[in-house]
Amino acid sequence: MGMTLTQKILAAHAGLEQVEAGQLISARLDIVLGNDITTPVAVNEFKKAGFTDVFNKDRIAIVLDHFVPNKDIKAAEQSKTCREFACSHCVSHFYDVGKMGIEHALLPEQGVVTAGDCIIGADSHTCTYGALGAFSTGVGSTDMAAGMATGTAWFKVPSAIRFNLSGKLPSNCSGKDVILTIIGMIGVDGALYKSMEFTGEGVKNLSMDDRLCICNMAIEAGAKNGIFPVDDVTLSYLKGRSEREPVIYEADADAEYEKTIDIDLSEIVPTVSCPHLPENTHPASELSDIKIDQVVIGSCTNGRMEDMEVAYNILRNNKVADGIRCIIIPGTMEILRECVEKGYVTAFIDAGAVVSTPTCGPCLGGYMGILAAGERCIATTNRNFVGRMGHVDSEVYLASPATAAASALTGYITYPKEV
Amino acid sequence: MNTQGKVFKYPDNVDTDVIIPARYLNTPDAQELALHCMEDIDTEFVKNVKPGDVMVAGWNFGCGSSREHAPLVIKTCKTGCVIAKSFARIFYRNAINIGLPILECEQAADEINADDEVSVDFDTGVITNITTGKTYKAQPFPPFIQNIIAKGGLLASLKEGE
Known part of the structure; x- marks a missing residue:
């Protein structure tokens, strides 16, 4: 049986030829992410469990973005916890005031995440990076702590809903209108535990910013991840930006989807x-x-x-x-x-x-x-x-x-x- | 493992912003955070909850943010279990990872009322409504997940396994 794009990436990161929906796997992680709210909880768990080292200082990203520049004394203490942890473990992708950005705008821009990656982040909108053709999903602080220590995470392999895109958006619409329309159609748990895989000839008409926005809100339909195939738009975005070589995966032609929903982009309205x-x-x-x-x-x-x-x-x-x-x-x-x-x-x-x-x-x-x-x-x-x-x-x-x-x-x- | 207590009943799509509003997330201190558990939809919860009490809710419980603070405050309030028709996936994962027992059971969520007395057996997945005498069967967690919950969370269980 064929695999979806998400399943192909997960299989490769689990060292398996084949995975199927519902299977429990342990997968190797390319990037583990946290922010100023979720990292302090993860740091606490990391220490409590007795871990002393991170699995790879170059594969951890800590971004102070929720309450910085610090909004109050307590927020400042949380940032300080992150800063001290990042410093003591020489975390190379640590972004403090002056360098920081909103994590899911920042990591693609800085080339920290790339096509073919398997990524977890202690922030629900970590699903954003699926726009680059990566498997990327939000987790909690404990998973972040375990991920930082071991470089692996367990996953239940998701089934998928395919969104077959055609046409081109009207000039007053953008990726946001597409994803809001889809969430309106399927509901806030319409893709619960599943992948949202975007395909079709309309994909080429969506800019990278549109795709990042669409994948960003996959979680608002309950999805585990949202993902786009890699095309020329992806490769030109990653060129000169991605710090690691992109790896291109494709869904099998006979991949199984729970359902396919056709979206004509030209019919989207604000x-x-x-x-x-x-x-x-x-x-x-x-x-x-x-x-x-x-x-x-x-x-x-x-x-x-x-x-x-x-x-x-x-x-x-x-x-x-x-x-x-x-x-x-x-x-x-x-x-x-x-x-x-x-x-x-x-x-x-x-x-x-x-x-x-x-x-x-x-x-x-x-x-x-x-x-x-x-x-x-x-x-x-x-x-x-x-x-x-x-x-x-x-x-x-x-x-x-x-x-x-x-x-x-x-x-x-x-x-x-x-x- | 089991729990017994009074039911707090909630609707569909209870999101993590109402379980623990982000305005309080400037501290990781679970005891301090727990003072605000559910306050945006139920100001009485924190005042009335007793150890072992049970939350019963509709579809998609815990949707929204990945904040682990959400299952953590529910656990810190000594809630014995959350029963819902379904859970949002990050909440589901976080609840297991921090050791908060949760069960999916549509019929129980429909039929159990606020203030009913309920007992839950996590080994068998049997939910008993002591007030009405009716029982329900939820899918129990497999042993390895029960072990994580019993040990108090993922990292504690990893440590034990070493």
């Missing part, structure tokens, strides 16, 4: 997830009477350069509506620098927006844009659960950078014009 679940999707055009208080453009889902460019094209020479707080958060220092050099930051400030250093901050209700009771935010982030961005009586609407930026100009959820 889509918004209403409170309080990502599956609660509606076309942006139907929500024009929803008044907002805040706009957030950023996060591991949409803090990349294309997202900044979309926001710039809508906000430049315009003004954020009175009473709207518009917060723009470039995902990495490199993206921030490019926004400065291209004049985007000036345009954002002239429009009445604020620009922050990279941080996960408001997405998870940490800091840098917390909502009061009764307030509404349209955000390019990934979750709209109760209390996610602040008060339990606040609301988050998830949307693309185009829809969020267009909404900033009107103060209401706004359908972005085609360009």
Whole structure:
């Protein structure tokens, strides 16, 4: 029986010719990731278990991104724990303030993760790297600790849902609209324990930033991982960036999928997830009477350069509506620098927006844009659960950078014009 | 291994942001975090939970973030077990890894009510609703997973195996 792309990568990392859905395997890990919230718990577990060495200092990535620059004394203590651990074990991919970015924007950009990898990260959005043709999944801190010590992890081999993409997105839509549409179709547990494998002739029409965004939110459908095949777009992205040689795997022609869902990209419309679940999707055009208080453009889902460019094209020479707080958060220092050099930051400030250093901050209700009771935010982030961005009586609407930026100009959820 | 206690009943899609809101995640201290367990959907939980009590919920319990703090605070509150129709996969894995017993059983999740007295036998997967007298059978964990939970988590069991 043929294997899916995910199964091919897992088999190779388990040293097996063949794996099948449901099989328990122990796989070799290429990268083990943690952040400033999950790493301290992992460090504690690592020490408690009596481990003294990491399996490979070059294959561990620790990124301080959730609460940095430190939002308070306790957050500072957590960062300090990470810093001391990274320093004492000579962790080569340690990213502190000045070098850090939002982990899932940063690791692909810096070439730390590459095609064919098997990756675990103590952050649920670790599934992002499937965009590069890697198997990548979120785990908890204990798995991170065991992974750092042993370089291996156990997995149950997942079955897969295939998304057969065709056509090309309209100019006012992006990867975010694709993944929100899919989550709306299959629900927040529609791919529970499974892989979401994206294939079809439409793949070539999606940029790397679109693919990263789509895989990023696979977890919001409950998936173990999301994954794209490697093509010319992938290889040109990885060229000069990937610090290790990419390995290209392909799904077998006779691979078995639980089901195949056809998605015509040309039929995607600007889509918004209403409170309080990502599956609660509606076309942006139907929500024009929803008044907002805040706009957030950023996060591991949409803090990349294309997202900044979309926001710039809508906000430049315009003004954020009175009473709207518009917060723009470039995902990495490199993206921030490019926004400065291209004049985007000036345009954002002239429009009445604020620009922050990279941080996960408001997405998870940490800091840098917390909502009061009764307030509404349209955000390019990934979750709209109760209390996610602040008060339990606040609301988050998830949307693309185009829809969020267009909404900033009107103060209401706004359908972005085609360009 | 088994547990017995009063039921706290929750709906579908209980996410990790309500189990332990991220605004408290500036500390890894489980005791401190546990003071806020479930507070965004049930402010009474922490006040009323007693050792051995059981959470019963719908589909996709623990969806969202990978924060291990979520099963950890439930365990730290001395909850004996979580029964749900299904669990989000990272929560499922984390619960095993930190030694929080969990069971999937759709019928039990449908029929057991808040405040019922329930006992759970982890070796057999048998759930008994003492209030109604009805029993349910969940798939028990295989012995190696039961061993992880009994030892208090993955790393403790790895250490033992060395």
